[in-house]
Amino acid sequence: MASSAVAQSDYPNRAITLIVPFAPGGGADLTARLVAAPLGEELGQTIIVENKPGGGATVGARMVADAKPDGYTLLYTTPGPQLTNPFLMDSVPYDYVKGLTPISTIAVVPSVLVVNKSVKANSVPELIELAKKNPHSIRFASAGIGASSHLSGELLKVMAGVQIDHVPYRGTGPAIQDVVGQRVEMAIDSLTVYAPYIQNGDVKALGVTTPEPLDSLPGVPPIAEFLPGFDSSPVNYLSAPGGTPEPIVQRLNEALNKVLEKPELQAHMRKVGLLPGGNTVAEMQKLVASEQAKWKDVIEKSGAKSGS
Incomplete structure (x- = not known):
């Protein structure tokens, strides 16, 4: 327990991997890279962006859900992994409720x-x-x-x-x-x-x-x-593996929110058609729950799962 507490207070003490569940060059990839550099500076460690496309974003999401919950593997999360795929697909290869811990919005795509x-x-x-x-x-x-x-x-x-x-x-x-x-x-x-x-x-x-x-x-x-x-409007947000200690989640939330307040980053985001995000962990969790309920209802009522 003591060593775990020390590790949390020492976080981060090495490079962090940010998984983007899409191929390089797309909107999610570009936004992830736009945020990764200043977030790394704020945390005092390098953030390495890795693209893991496939399965409608489920491949990358599974990698993060299965990763050690220590804050060193994060997911650039679009609506698919937690908000829509669980209701569009027969199943997803991870626990979409407990497998990922939402941290904060990054951007909204109008x-x-x-x-x-x-x-x-x-x-x-x-x-x-x-x-x-x-x-x-x-x-x-x-x-x-x-x-x-x-x-x-x-x-x-x-x-x-x-x-x-x-x-x-x-x-x-x-x-x-x-x-x-x-x-x-x-x-x-x-x-x-x-x-x-x-x-x-x-x-x-x-x-x-x-x-x-x-x-x-x-x-x-x-x-x-x-x-x-x-x-x-699709919400893009940062997630960690389920079970990531609260102090680490809070550290990431505070750092990301600080980065998203930077005028130059906000200006860059708006220039490429994004609305800068930022919220508390509690607000993020509430947003995920409400979005899940909304899209589950829409998908069921519309028949979208069958490819309408």
Whole structure:
């Protein structure tokens, strides 16, 4: 017990590994690297980013869940490992409740609801009315089954009570091409990827997925203004293996929050379309529980698990 207490008070005394459960070059990887360097400086140790893609992020998540709970193996966590995959998949290869300890949000990824220019709707209420008058006439594109762009559409479907059909693609690029090319009516995806098409007038932006309006998209209201409680902006956060001692979790939380308060990091995040995170461990745990309940309900009600 004494040696364990000393190890905790001495934490960290060597390099920390941050597992990113995706291939290099994607949004999660870039954000992880953006945060890793200043977080390492704050902790006084190097943070080594390792990419462990596969299984819809379950490969990397399992590595962290199975790691020694000593604070030296961490997970850059997107919604998949704890919030959505457990309800989309028949099973995940780790205990999604106890296997990972949420520490703090890192960033929120705002998304936007867009429609192609031929859709006779210029607002969320008009789109909902159109979908109700003509069931199955509106199709929404996603980056693939289980992607945030898929589940955001399912959330809209459930909350608005409309029959809109999911069209999954192999990645965001092909989905964008078909929305812009007017082969699919709508999509709800990252503002970052759709911003150029909105600015060029190739698509119409009807609403954002955040509870509040975004400075980067003036004049476009939150979807929640018309569907109270709608919030489908993916949360990215830091996790440790389940059973990590509370003092270590608290140390990581405090260090990460301090880093996320740095003006230069906040400016960089906003420039690439992210909202900087930061919260307490208790708030993070409450957020994970509420997001799990929300997505479990949406996936069950929409039939998303069967690939709707």
